[in-house]
Amino acid sequence: MPLLRDVPDLSAYLAAHRTNPVRWWTWGEDAFAEAARRDVPVLVSVGYAACHWCHVMAHESFEDPGVAELVNDHFVAIKVDREERPDVDALYMAATQLLSGHGGWPMTVFTRPDGQPFVAGTYYPPRDRGGLVGFPTLLRAVRDAWRERRDVVDDQVARLREALTREVRFLDHLSPVEAGSLDLPAALTHLTDELTRSTDEDGGEGAPRFPRPSYVEALWRDGRPESRETARRILRAMSRRGLFDHLDGGFARYSVDQVWHVPHFEKMLSDQALLARLYWRVGADPEADPEWRLVAERTADFVERRLRRGDLYCSSLDADADGVEGSHVTWTPREVTDALDDQPEEVRQRVLARYCLRSPGDLEGRSVPRLESHEPWDEPRDLTVALRRLREVREGRPAPSRDEKVILEWNAMWASALFASRDPDHESRAREMLDDLARVCWSDGTWWRTDARRHLATAADLAWYLDALLDALESDGDDRWLVRAREIAETLLGDYWEDNTVRYSAPGAGLFLAPQEVFDGATPSAHAVALRALARLGLVDDPAYSEYARRLLERVSPVLISHPRAVVDSLEAAAWVDDALEVVIPGARGELARHVRSMPMLSAVLITGHGSSPVLEGRLPGRAYVCRQRVCHSPVDSLEDLARALEEA
Secondary structure (H helix, E strand, O other), rough: EEHHHHHHOOHHHHHOOOOOOOOOOOHHHHHHHHHHOOOEEEEEEEOOOOHHHHHHHHHHHHHOOOHHHHHHHHEEEEEEEEOOOOOHHHHHHHHHHHHHOOOOOOEEEOOOOOOOOOEEEEOOOOOEEEEEHHHHHHHHHHHHHHHOOOOHHHHHHHHHHHHHHHHHHHHHHOOOOOOEEEEEEEEHHHHHHHHHHOOOOOOOOOOOOOOHHHHHHHHHHHOOOOHHHHHHHHHHHHOOOOOOOOOOEOOOOEOOOOOOOOOOEEEEHHHHHHHHHHHHHOOOOOOOOOHHHHHHHHHHHHHHHEEEEEEOOOOOOOEEEOOOOOOOEEEEEHHHHHOOOOOHHHEEEEEEEEOOOOOOOOEEEOOOOOOOOOOOOOHHHHHHHHHHHHHHHHHHOOOOEEEEOOOOOHHHHHHHHHOOOOOOOHHHHHHHHHHHHHHEEEEEEEOOOOOOOOEEEEEEHHHHHHHHHHHHHHOOHHHHHHHHHHHHHHHHHHHOEEOOOEOOOOOOOOOOOOOOOOOOOOOOOOHEEEEHHHHHHHHOOHHHHHHHHHHHHHHHHHHHHHOOHHHHHHHHHHHHHHEEEEEEEEOOOOOHHHHHHHHOOEEEEEEEEEEOOHHOOOOOOEEEEEEOOEEOOOOOOOHHHHHHHHHHO
């Protein structure tokens, strides 16, 4: 079923294009074979359901019969949901950035029938305007070049292929560093000094302003006063301003301005997971602001209410509601006072002041709620009734659409975030999720990226799932998590391992060039997560896994030394290779294990129970063994002695 209109159960993004007059094909060999048969170029259009400008280009161009006629007559058009095929997206995004100097979505790429690109960009308007080339103009230019200047097209393909190979196979072109030359503390200092210099008083740099949880955690982990103060600025700004939804909870994808006031309103499960995990992890530190755990809890509440789909969680909420960006979130002062007409004037004015709801507002005359600088983050009790009324009014507004697909990677991220909370109820929910993911995304000996089971899992899907399984093992000591972790690790190493790194795409992914995912972006790279997960597995099980992690570390070491900002998650993961703690407490979980779980320790694993982990062998139940690289202190059996051993380690 190669044509989009013939495929049942499409993702929300693809389903929205099913009835376009453009004859869309699904990604696959059939579409490229059709282009070869007709001797026409391929138009690859990539986007996702919550993307505002994807909707704009769809309405302006893909729904236009004249544009559709141009596309259908002279191209084979393929529509790709980037969340289903992040490997396709990564490869063509690299091409887009090389050719146009920037990236983003919608992504518009023209390729030969062999999939190799020669023209690429992002959004194109329906006609030439303001210095922008209109989409019909572009279509005609590409058509004419294909017909009349094929030699120029082929030359462009060859030159781009060379540059693209260097970009997406970056590690292949690095010179190895000498063994022992990687100084992790120096790399962390290099990174945090750069972040501290570049972070302004509003907790970021430039616009648009994207959350980067890994940067913040690196600053906090560095421990120096100036680094922690920079982290505080970012944490406070993200949670107190318009990026956070103060009435409904959860974080928007990014801020379009330089002060985190006006967000792009789409909400992704991946962002909720990484940010909640950040606020929980940093919030466990005694130096943390008390409100940070509340931020994580409000985010978890949002995910449970808005993104829960059966036993798991769907991927996103749209930026638009009823065709208007952010209309479900923004307010005018008049709307607030009308909604609170039964409340005292003092209450109405307090609500307006607390959330900076003014006229005119920040977004086309409307205001995005954010906290006034001196307001407490937690909601004042005397405003409970008024805020409940605003939420009721908001519930009556048109709601943003929801992308229902369940993504293995993002759900594993969310499970990992719930484990980071150290809350028993959250941890129980996370363990249920891991079982449900095995039921939903595994079938016929294959791991799938989504519940639709149309696209194979990427290395990132399996690495995040492996990492979450190890979180589960630490949470209750049940050996079944270790057994499954071994199975996932063997799949990751057997099907995705390539020349001391992990190939992002699954075998048979249909790409002319298999990308490595090394650089961290909106989410940690597959390389970094695999490095962390394999190193952790090596600590609790077979040291051979640690050796694989070491090889991943060695491959990325030249970048860690020269540009740690580009691989910040690999820098965090590197600590698991040479500097991690093992705390082994055989037998039933008691106060010693609970004490370890309560501590904000990074790069430390806890192994309990009576399972098959070799580090449990020959050790006495009820005793705690604090070890580094399998060299252990004397066992202890009291909280005081355990605290002392941990402090010394």
